[in-house]
Amino acid sequence: MSALAAVRKTLHLNRENAIGYGLLIPSIIIFAVFTFWPFLYTVYLSFFDWNMISPEKEFVGIRNYMEVLGDPRTYQIFGNTFLYIVILLAINCVVPYIFAFVIDIVLKRWNGFYKSALFLPAFISLVVGSILFTWILNPVSGPLAIVFGWIGLEIPNWTKSEGWVILVLSLITSWKVFGYNFILLYASINGISREIIESARLDNVPLWRIFFQIILPMSSATGIYVFILTIVQSLQYVFTPVKVVTQGGPDYASSNLIYHAYHEAFVVYRTGHSATLSIITMALFLILLFLYFKFVDRGIYYEN
Amino acid sequence: MKEIKFEHVKKSYGDTEVVKDLNFTIKEGERLILLGPSGCGKSTTLRMIAGLEDITEGSLYMNGKKMNDVPSGKRNVAMVFQNYALYPHMTVKQNIIYGLRVRKLFKKDIQSRLDSVLDMLQLRGLEDRLPKDLSGGQRQRVALARATVKRSDFFLLDEPLSNLDAQLRVSARKELLKIHEMFKQTMVYVTHDQIEAMTFADRIALMYDGELQMLDTPTNVYHRPANVFTAKFIGTPPTNILEMDDHNGFVTIGEQSLELNDMWRKHIAERKTQNLLFGIRPEHIELSTTPFSNGFQGKVKYIENQGNSYSVYMDLEGKEVVALSENKHWHKGDIVYFRPMMERIHLFEKETGDSIGYPEELLDENDKNKEESRVLV
Amino acid sequence: MKINRTVEITWHVIFMATVIVLVFPIIYAVGMSFTPLEDAYNNVLNIIPLHPTLENYITFFDTLPVVKVTMNTFIIASVATVFKVLTSFLAAYAFVYFQFKGKEVLYFLLISTIFIPFTVTMIPNYLIVSDLGLLDSVWGVILPQLADAIGIFLITQSMRSIPISLIEVARLDNLGHGRIMKDIVLPLVRPAITSVGIWFFISSWNEFVWPVLILKTTENYTLPLALQMYISSEGGTNFTVAMAVSVITMIIPLLLYLTFQKYIIGTFTSSGIK
Numbered sequence: 001m002s003a004l005a006a007v008r009k010t011l012h013l014n015r016e017n018a019i020g021y022g023l024l025i026p027s028i029i030i031f032a033v034f035t036f037w038p039f040l041y042t043v044y045l046s047f048f049d050w051n052m053i054s055p056e057k058e059f060v061g062i063r064n065y066m067e068v069l070g071d072p073r074t075y076q077i078f079g080n081t082f083l084y085i086v087i088l089l090a091i092n093c094v095v096p097y098i099f100a101f102v103i104d105i106v107l108k109r110w111n112g113f114y115k116s117a118l119f120l121p122a123f124i125s126l127v128v129g130s131i132l133f134t135w136i137l138n139p140v141s142g143p144l145a146i147v148f149g150w151i152g153l154e155i156p157n158w159t160k161s162e163g164w165v166i167l168v169l170s171l172i173t174s175w176k177v178f179g180y181n182f183i184l185l186y187a188s189i190n191g192i193s194r195e196i197i198e199s200a201r202l203d204n205v206p207l208w209r210i211f212f213q214i215i216l217p218m219s220s221a222t223g224i225y226v227f228i229l230t231i232v233q234s235l236q237y238v239f240t241p242v243k244v245v246t247q248g249g250p251d252y253a254s255s256n257l258i259y260h261a262y263h264e265a266f267v268v269y270r271t272g273h274s275a276t277l278s279i280i281t282m283a284l285f286l287i288l289l290f291l292y293f294k295f296v297d298r299g300i301y302y303e304n
Numbered sequence: 305m306k307e308i309k310f311e312h313v314k315k316s317y318g319d320t321e322v323v324k325d326l327n328f329t330i331k332e333g334e335r336l337i338l339l340g341p342s343g344c345g346k347s348t349t350l351r352m353i354a355g356l357e358d359i360t361e362g363s364l365y366m367n368g369k370k371m372n373d374v375p376s377g378k379r380n381v382a383m384v385f386q387n388y389a390l391y392p393h394m395t396v397k398q399n400i401i402y403g404l405r406v407r408k409l410f411k412k413d414i415q416s417r418l419d420s421v422l423d424m425l426q427l428r429g430l431e432d433r434l435p436k437d438l439s440g441g442q443r444q445r446v447a448l449a450r451a452t453v454k455r456s457d458f459f460l461l462d463e464p465l466s467n468l469d470a471q472l473r474v475s476a477r478k479e480l481l482k483i484h485e486m487f488k489q490t491m492v493y494v495t496h497d498q499i500e501a502m503t504f505a506d507r508i509a510l511m512y513d514g515e516l517q518m519l520d521t522p523t524n525v526y527h528r529p530a531n532v533f534t535a536k537f538i539g540t541p542p543t544n545i546l547e548m549d550d551h552n553g554f555v556t557i558g559e560q561s562l563e564l565n566d567m568w569r570k571h572i573a574e575r576k577t578q579n580l581l582f583g584i585r586p587e588h589i590e591l592s593t594t595p596f597s598n599g600f601q602g603k604v605k606y607i608e609n610q611g612n613s614y615s616v617y618m619d620l621e622g623k624e625v626v627a628l629s630e631n632k633h634w635h636k637g638d639i640v641y642f643r644p645m646m647e648r649i650h651l652f653e654k655e656t657g658d659s660i661g662y663p664e665e666l667l668d669e670n671d672k673n674k675e676e677s678r679v680l681v
Numbered sequence: 682m683k684i685n686r687t688v689e690i691t692w693h694v695i696f697m698a699t700v701i702v703l704v705f706p707i708i709y710a711v712g713m714s715f716t717p718l719e720d721a722y723n724n725v726l727n728i729i730p731l732h733p734t735l736e737n738y739i740t741f742f743d744t745l746p747v748v749k750v751t752m753n754t755f756i757i758a759s760v761a762t763v764f765k766v767l768t769s770f771l772a773a774y775a776f777v778y779f780q781f782k783g784k785e786v787l788y789f790l791l792i793s794t795i796f797i798p799f800t801v802t803m804i805p806n807y808l809i810v811s812d813l814g815l816l817d818s819v820w821g822v823i824l825p826q827l828a829d830a831i832g833i834f835l836i837t838q839s840m841r842s843i844p845i846s847l848i849e850v851a852r853l854d855n856l857g858h859g860r861i862m863k864d865i866v867l868p869l870v871r872p873a874i875t876s877v878g879i880w881f882f883i884s885s886w887n888e889f890v891w892p893v894l895i896l897k898t899t900e901n902y903t904l905p906l907a908l909q910m911y912i913s914s915e916g917g918t919n920f921t922v923a924m925a926v927s928v929i930t931m932i933i934p935l936l937l938y939l940t941f942q943k944y945i946i947g948t949f950t951s952s953g954i955k
Contacts, residue, residue, distance in 0.1 A: 143725040
């Protein structure tokens with residue numbers, strides 16, 4: 001009884017607070033079971049050698065980390081991941097930023113149509129997109145290859161060539177991600193006070209200056225959010241075309257940290273390596289997360 | 305007794321004290337205005353009465369019962385918010401009767417209350433509109449109606465007219481008076497607008513920096529300000545407050561002196577107060593182009609047109625003094641002679657800013673002032 | 682300021698081109714789904730089928746229990762959506778209208794999970810599903826995807842835009858939290874809830890990564906998994922059938938989007954992050 005009273009006291013557990021916690025219980029249970037505990041268990045697995053089937057896990061200390069970080073393949077995959085991130089950022093962060101600015105400030109007609117049309121692929125399965133684009137971009141028989149043929153251009157055999165494969169898989173992913181990011185950025189730019197933009201226009205400030213000196217700083221919170229979302233979520237979206245189209249090939253040339261962790265766990269059954277790769281990925285993302293909450297979250301979540 | 309009593313009430317957020325030690329009583333059935341500049345703690349005070357803010361220290365009594373821990377819904381309080389807080393998804397009618405339906409009143413009773421308030425506030429024909437389809441004035445009346453139908457003992461208003469234009473404010477004030485006459489609730493009304501306060505209040509509670517500065521009738525707040533803050537806050541342009549030296553009944557400002565009359569001399573002598581501040585309202589200064597036998601000499605700095613009068617800003621020994629004049633023949637740079645009306649001056653203790661009070665002779669006149677109740681603001 | 686006419690037209694051209702790149706494949710897919718495989722190979726540029734046929738759809742219905750697969754997809758998406766919307770709404774309500782110890786930390790922790798890569802939880806979740814005996818079952822797909830904080834985030838944002846005075850009026854009327862939730866907050870955040878719900882439904886409908894791990898027998902497949910069966914790594918041996926499956930996979934998301942697009946775009950543009 002006194003223990004209960006102590007708990008009540010530390011939590012300020014009056015009726016009001018108790019309801020507050022109560023409403024959160026379903027979410028807390030779900031996240032504890034399917035996110036937080038698994039996260040800790042993955043950390044644990046990264047110190048063991050295990051094949052997911054045998055009843056015995058062998059404790060190996062930091063050997064998994066040594067092996068993963070000592071493997072040249074890991075660095076190839078780091079490189080691939082970095083290349084994916086750069087391409088995805090260019091297509092899904094920079095371009096939508098400009099598009100959102102243009103549709104909000106420059107274009108007066110068909111804005112609604114553009115918004116709807118650009119957002120539309122975000123609602124369609126990326127498996128559909130992967131199959132479609134694989135066909136359309138087929139270097140020999142695809143429709144684009146034929147059209148290109150008329151003007152004497154060739155499509156490289158992208159599924160088989162390093163570099164190209166990452167570019168095309170990023171493009172396929174962007175088909176789905178572009179519109180979502182575009183809408184978020186549009187929202188932010190549209191929320192900027194019209195007076196500020198109009199007064200800049202009265203001063204005859206050129207559009208590119210308005211973009212860099214007014215729009216960019218004033219929408220930077222969303223900008224950073226989309227930046228990080230692009231890195232974290234698009235990299236996961238890329239998984240689908242990689243799995244459907246190349247399975248990481250040729251010779252790991254299209255694999256990235258996410259796909260490789262999956263490959264290690266469910267294709268070659270090295271859970272230790274997979275867990276280690278995930279933890280390394282997580283560490284990289286944590287740095288981004290830190291940046292996010294340092295620069296973006298301030299004053300946005302806790303405005304009450 | 306539907307009165308509200310504050311006993312050493314304090315409110316702080318972390319280390320900042322928003323309300324410091326409030327002690328006063330709001331009488332049953334009166335219209336009390338909480339007046340003060342923004343950030344003075346008046347809204348917080350109102351919200352403490354409503355139970356929307358916790359009381360950090362002290363006690364709040366309503367109807368003789370301690371209310372500190374009584375939830376809002378059980379305080380028998382109706383409130384009108386500055387933004388009206390109408391439910392945007394409910395029609396006018398639904399907005400008005402929603403609270404009554406929750407209280408499970410009889411249908412007939414709800415209907416009759418609704419009918420009477422719709423008529424009283426001219427909302428007939430608007431029952432089925434949504435708030436977004438109403439004008440500002442109509443929304444304000446719906447908010448009033450919703451608070452009125454509750455028939456609560458306590459009626460709280462937080463800057464209810466500040467979103468209306470000047471003409472609508474006048475008619476809205478009339479409606480408020482009508483409601484109060486009909487139901488005689490204890491009304492507490494927060495505003496930063498002194499005209500509203502003067503015209504509407506039975507009593508004004510003037511607050512500044514979390515403290516009660518003065519609590520009295522509008523007439524006394526105007527004519528008998530309890531301290532320098534009150535004198536300066538009430539009235540436009542504000543009361544002139546000048547540093548002075550007191551030499552045997554002479555008010556000396558810089559090189560110039562004004563001889564006080566006997567009643568003031570006696571009063572100062574009785575109080576034995578040194579170090580005074582001299583206060584005079586602009587409307588209580590006589591101006592002339594020729595010297596007064598007992599007055600000051602200044603120079604016109606600039607003039608503001610107030611419509612029915614002119615504010616003449618003068619330089620007196622390097623200090624600014626403003627006077628109201630009905631004449632517009634004053635020009636920048638003119639030499640001007642002026643004389644404060646002796647029975648209208650205010651003297652304050654320099655250290656505390658508190659008024660040293662008024663000579664007995666004037667206190668009778670004070671009653672006349674009350675009847676006269678013509679208030680220049 | 683007037684925008685230069687040439688600048689405007691140039692941008693219209695760029696936007697139109699982008700729209701075509703993004704939307705054309707969808708139209709192309711519909712055309713191809715009604716084209717015989719031979720025609721597809723011989724006339725890849727024909728969007729409108731020369732010899733329209735239902736053969737691709739028939740093949741799909743012959744090789745798989747399509748109704749069962751569609752139902753699987755529908756059940757997974759619906760159950761996950763209802764559950765996620767409900768828990769997100771309750772959590773958002775707690776975060777917005779209650780003060781309790783650890784609130785900020787808890788919110789921070791939950792929202793952070795948006796940025797956790799799925800591989801971090803992949804193996805343990807697989808083991809949990811396996812231990813619960815839910816491998817190759819609808820529930821095995823549903824459970825882990827319930828942990829999704831984006832709904833809490835969006836609904837919290839939307840609730841914060843409700844003026845607090847509306848809730849205070851309700852409190853003065855002695856309303857309990859049940860009434861406030863049902864009569865006031867819910868109607869006011871309904872647009873956000875609708876869009877979040879549609880977004881959840883569609884994400885779950887299109888989910889591919891997790892079902893690939895969990896579902897083994899074709900009978901238990903979802904539509905995106907069924908779709909994957911018709912292609913090989915060389916690229917589309919059964920392309921036109923795959924297009925027929927694509928069309929069936931796309932119909933519901935497209936209908937939902939076209940019906941609710943104003944709502945959805947509105948929610949993402951007004952209650953999103955600022």
